[in-house]
Amino acid sequence: MPRGEEGLFRRVDEHARAPVRIEVDGVAATARSGDTLLVALLTVRARLRESEFGDGARAGFCLMGACQDCWVWTAAGERLRACTTEVAEGMHILTSGMPWPNPAS
Amino acid sequence: MTQAAAADVVIVGGGIMGAATALFLRRYGRSVILLERGLVGQQASGVNFGNVRRQGRFLPQLPLANRARKVWGELQELLGEDAEFVPNGHLRVCFRKEEVGRLEQYAEDARPYGLDLELISRNALRVRFPYLSADAIAGSFSPKDGHANPRLAAPAFARAAVRAGAAVYENTEVTAIAKAADDFILETSSRARFRAPIVQISAGAWAGALAALFDAPVPLQPRGPQMAVTEPAPYAIAPSIGVFSDVEEEGVYLRQVTRGNIVYGGGLRGPALPEIRRAYVDPANTLRQFQHVRRLVPALAALNIIRTWSGIEGYVDDEIPVIGPSAHTAGLYYAFGFCGHGFQLGPGVGEVMAELIATGATTTPIEPFHISRFARA
Amino acid sequence: MAEPRIVIVGAGPAGMRAAARLVEAGLCPVVVDEAPASGGQIYRRQPRQFHRAAASLYGFEARKATGLHRMFDALLPRIDYRPETLAWNVYENVVHLRHGTESEALRFDALILAPGATDRIMPLPGWTLPGVYSLGGAQIALKAQACAIGARPAFLGTGPLLYLVAYQYVRAGAAVAAVLDTSPLAGRIAALPALSARPSMLAKGLYYTAWLAAHGVGMLSGVTPLAITGEGRVHQLRLRDSRGSEQIIACDAVGLGYGLRSETQLADLARCEFAFDAPSRQWLPVTDTDGRSSVPGVYLAGDGVRAAGADAAELAGRLAACAVLADLGRTVRPAETALLRRRLARTARFGRGLELGFSWPARLAGELPDATLVCRCEAITAGEIRGAASTFGAPEMNRAKAFVRIGMGRCQGRYCGLAGAEVLAAARGVPVEKVGRLRGQAPVKPLSISLAGAAP
Numbered sequence: 001m002p003r004g005e006e007g008l009f010r011r012v013d014e015h016a017r018a019p020v021r022i023e024v025d026g027v028a029a030t031a032r033s034g035d036t037l038l039v040a041l042l043t044v045r046a047r048l049r050e051s052e053f054g055d056g057a058r059a060g061f062c063l064m065g066a067c068q069d070c071w072v073w074t075a076a077g078e079r080l081r082a083c084t085t086e087v088a089e090g091m092h093i094l095t096s097g098m099p100w101p102n103p104a105s
Numbered sequence: 106m107t108q109a110a111a112a113d114v115v116i117v118g119g120g121i122m123g124a125a126t127a128l129f130l131r132r133y134g135r136s137v138i139l140l141e142r143g144l145v146g147q148q149a150s151g152v153n154f155g156n157v158r159r160q161g162r163f164l165p166q167l168p169l170a171n172r173a174r175k176v177w178g179e180l181q182e183l184l185g186e187d188a189e190f191v192p193n194g195h196l197r198v199c200f201r202k203e204e205v206g207r208l209e210q211y212a213e214d215a216r217p218y219g220l221d222l223e224l225i226s227r228n229a230l231r232v233r234f235p236y237l238s239a240d241a242i243a244g245s246f247s248p249k250d251g252h253a254n255p256r257l258a259a260p261a262f263a264r265a266a267v268r269a270g271a272a273v274y275e276n277t278e279v280t281a282i283a284k285a286a287d288d289f290i291l292e293t294s295s296r297a298r299f300r301a302p303i304v305q306i307s308a309g310a311w312a313g314a315l316a317a318l319f320d321a322p323v324p325l326q327p328r329g330p331q332m333a334v335t336e337p338a339p340y341a342i343a344p345s346i347g348v349f350s351d352v353e354e355e356g357v358y359l360r361q362v363t364r365g366n367i368v369y370g371g372g373l374r375g376p377a378l379p380e381i382r383r384a385y386v387d388p389a390n391t392l393r394q395f396q397h398v399r400r401l402v403p404a405l406a407a408l409n410i411i412r413t414w415s416g417i418e419g420y421v422d423d424e425i426p427v428i429g430p431s432a433h434t435a436g437l438y439y440a441f442g443f444c445g446h447g448f449q450l451g452p453g454v455g456e457v458m459a460e461l462i463a464t465g466a467t468t469t470p471i472e473p474f475h476i477s478r479f480a481r482a
Numbered sequence: 483m484a485e486p487r488i489v490i491v492g493a494g495p496a497g498m499r500a501a502a503r504l505v506e507a508g509l510c511p512v513v514v515d516e517a518p519a520s521g522g523q524i525y526r527r528q529p530r531q532f533h534r535a536a537a538s539l540y541g542f543e544a545r546k547a548t549g550l551h552r553m554f555d556a557l558l559p560r561i562d563y564r565p566e567t568l569a570w571n572v573y574e575n576v577v578h579l580r581h582g583t584e585s586e587a588l589r590f591d592a593l594i595l596a597p598g599a600t601d602r603i604m605p606l607p608g609w610t611l612p613g614v615y616s617l618g619g620a621q622i623a624l625k626a627q628a629c630a631i632g633a634r635p636a637f638l639g640t641g642p643l644l645y646l647v648a649y650q651y652v653r654a655g656a657a658v659a660a661v662l663d664t665s666p667l668a669g670r671i672a673a674l675p676a677l678s679a680r681p682s683m684l685a686k687g688l689y690y691t692a693w694l695a696a697h698g699v700g701m702l703s704g705v706t707p708l709a710i711t712g713e714g715r716v717h718q719l720r721l722r723d724s725r726g727s728e729q730i731i732a733c734d735a736v737g738l739g740y741g742l743r744s745e746t747q748l749a750d751l752a753r754c755e756f757a758f759d760a761p762s763r764q765w766l767p768v769t770d771t772d773g774r775s776s777v778p779g780v781y782l783a784g785d786g787v788r789a790a791g792a793d794a795a796e797l798a799g800r801l802a803a804c805a806v807l808a809d810l811g812r813t814v815r816p817a818e819t820a821l822l823r824r825r826l827a828r829t830a831r832f833g834r835g836l837e838l839g840f841s842w843p844a845r846l847a848g849e850l851p852d853a854t855l856v857c858r859c860e861a862i863t864a865g866e867i868r869g870a871a872s873t874f875g876a877p878e879m880n881r882a883k884a885f886v887r888i889g890m891g892r893c894q895g896r897y898c899g900l901a902g903a904e905v906l907a908a909a910r911g912v913p914v915e916k917v918g919r920l921r922g923q924a925p926v927k928p929l930s931i932s933l934a935g936a937a938p
Contacts, residue, residue, distance in 0.1 A: 053860065079409060
């Protein structure tokens with residue numbers, strides 16, 4: 001995680017869930033079992049992706065699968081809608097850059 | 106009864122054909138009225154794929170396509186905007202050995218018309234267009250073709266025509282045309298009446314009924330292209346790309362706009378209902394297209410489509426448009442029935458029709474498209 | 483004769499009640515829902531790894547929520563329930579479903595659409611900054627994920643949800659920066675007679691406000707939002723208060739919402755007729771009192787037809803199922819439908835009161851600075867929409883979409899469509915109904931090209 005960056009979301013309860021290890025932009029991070037991918041990312045980052053049209057970082061909006069603002073790229077070049085995808089061990093998400101048409105790794 | 110508005114020429118139909126004709130007629134100093142049933146460029150001209158493609162056309166159509174291509178390159182000066190025309194080339198690829206020879210034959214046949222095509226081997230395709238699948242075994246590349254935004258082109262011609270002095274009436278459907286003495290009288294749904302010694306019918310899928318008032322019936326069917334677009338992705342695909350195949354379902358084509366979205370279409374067509382001005386994308390076609398576009402560019406499998414659309418195109422039985430004067434009625438001209446491949450031709454048709462109407466002749470051969478071919482049948 | 487196939491889209495209060503009524507009649511409906519668990523948004527269930535009590539999730543609605551969940555769970559052996567399944571298109575008598583990497587075409591004899599609603603959004607400069615969420619989204623973060631959208635969120639917009647979410651945040655331990663309502667207090671007082679159609683709902687609303695005041699949460703009414711600012715995330719919210727003075731609220735997140743907008747895309751694809759609803763300033767599908775749309779065999783229920791809340795949705799779901807049964811020639815007691823209609827009418831009266839008391843601030847659209855993003859998917863500004871009117875002469879929304887890409891992105895205009903229409907109407911100087919509505923285009927949500935599918 002870049003120094004000084006802090007997640008947007010604050011966990012307020014349900015702290016006793018099993019850890020889930022993921023990678024964000026090549027850096028290890030820990031989520032909790034039952035997190036959505038969006039929550040897993042926004043508790044350690046203040047962004048999910050870059051707008052394709054140059055207007056800055058985006059971090060989702062509706063959290064209910066309607067606004068489609070939280071689609072992220074995995075390093076393998078897959079698309080995931082972060083707010084409706086449950087986080088899973090080993091996920092590797094890129095919050096900047098778009099690994100298309102060739103995967104990043 | 107209201108006084109009829111008069112002009113040298115009334116054009117029926119505000120697609121890209123009518124709008125371009127209106128602009129070029131103004132350049133010949135003719136007064137023009139353009140009548141459009143809905144909004145300019147809303148059907149075939151606005152919903153098509155946006156190919157600015159010459160290769161693969163019926164060979165006698167190439168002089169017209171060449172003339173159109175020249176206008177495409179001059180849009181900025183002509184209209185003050187370029188309708189997002191990108192001359193990045195057009196690539197046709199095939200999947201079967203027996204098709205390679207046909208691509209080669211077409212390249213040879215097109216050369217005398219001034220269209221130089223580059224044949225590309227399987228390995229060279231990999232190098233130059235690395236996103237293509239290994240199934241593509243040969244390609245034919247037309248370097249000066251490309252693609253443009255169909256939602257912008259026809260309205261841009263119409264606005265330029267208005268700036269040049271043409272009168273454009275939208276939401277004005279022509280319900281009757283009659284010739285009285287030297288003038289045609291046109292009745293419309295908005296009750297306004299128009300008159301002119303010259304009329305051009307360029308009303309797409311709706312043109313058949315109007316043309317049948319004066320000439321032999323044209324076998325014209327309405328159909329809907331099945332278009333889709335992906336979410337934006339990094340810009341990687343420069344040319345417009347199509348599959349050459351006799352299997353209708355396989356004949357998909359795609360292009361990437363500079364913003365990143367990939368537009369595609371092709372394969373089977375869908376239902377079009379001119380009477381309610383709607384055409385639909387059959388979801389079964391959406392799913393069929395998925396497998397064929399994946400076969401062309403496998404990386405598309407990673408992307409989502411975010412929208413599909415259709416619109417009403419007019420298809421003539423012999424897949425050749427109707428262009429030129431009426432066989433029977435002096436002062437009456439046609440430009441319709443472009444069978445889903447009229448977008449590229451539009452600016453050229455506009456220039457040719459204006460030349461024909463203003464000077465009585467055109468330097469571009471259009472005889473193969475004359476409406477008299479149906480009278481013989 | 484084979485049993486008719488009835489497909490219900492949506493497993494929120496309307497879809498759940500519709501399913502129950504059909505099961506009572508001995509039928510086995512297909513229930514399609516995009517979520518992994520039934521309940522819809524309001525009665526959304528927390529993931530299996532979470533253990534908070536229902537009372538902490540649903541507050542006053544806990545008994546209703548658990549009752550509804552138990553009722554639906556008991557139906558499962560007798561219905562064909564398809565969770566995590568998106569209905570992505572309706573075409574003729576076939577609904578197209580996506581589950582995982584497969585698409586399935588399902589013919590239906592009757593289709594009950596109960597897709598719910600989303601927040602209704604009026605954009606403001608900075609609303610795409612990380613840290614700005616819809617009010618519904620802020621609530622989901624808390625309810626379904628035990629997360630707050632920030633340490634010090636502000637809530638901006640209008641509607642009862644504004645106060646409820648703020649209350650839930652304070653209860654969860656967040657330091658709420660402020661609750662900022664664009665509707666004036668006088669409007670809410672004027673709406674009291676209509677709101678008293680449901681005294682318990684009105685009482686709850688008053689309770690939340692009083693509770694927030696007692697807990698020291700600042701609340702302003704009649705505000706004019708100016709901008710959300712910050713570097714890469716939210717730092718502050720600027721507004722003009724009802725007296726016209728500019729105020730700056732320090733906050734690290736914003737929950738934003740102006741009531742609800744119906745999810746009408748599937749009804750549109752099913753070719754249902756729409757009409758303009760003047761009080762809510764939205765185009766909505768037309769139905770009869772029981773939920774029959776203009777298309778035979780297609781029924782609409784719940785917030786997806788008209789946002790009226792969960793209780794109304796339960797009634798409308800059951801009523802739509804009764805309409806399906808009646809149209810299939812089954813016996814439905816007139817007393818049952820009469821009672822449902824009467825109760826539904828009462829919720830409608832209350833809903834009108836909400837629209838009056840927490841009115842959509844249409845006027846703000848005309849005042850948005852040109853540089854404000856209205857369409858967050860395609861990054862289209864208010865100025866570009868105005869250009870669609872002035873440069874291109876676009877008379878209505880679909881034409882503006884064709885020229886400047888408003889509503890052309892991934893969300894299909896869900897979040898920019900209503901505000902964009904207000905911007906276009908203001909630019910053209912015409913009433914908003916004159917600029918129409920964005921037509922629905924399949925797929926209703928992004929659809930992967932990797933999908934494999936079978937024909938019906």
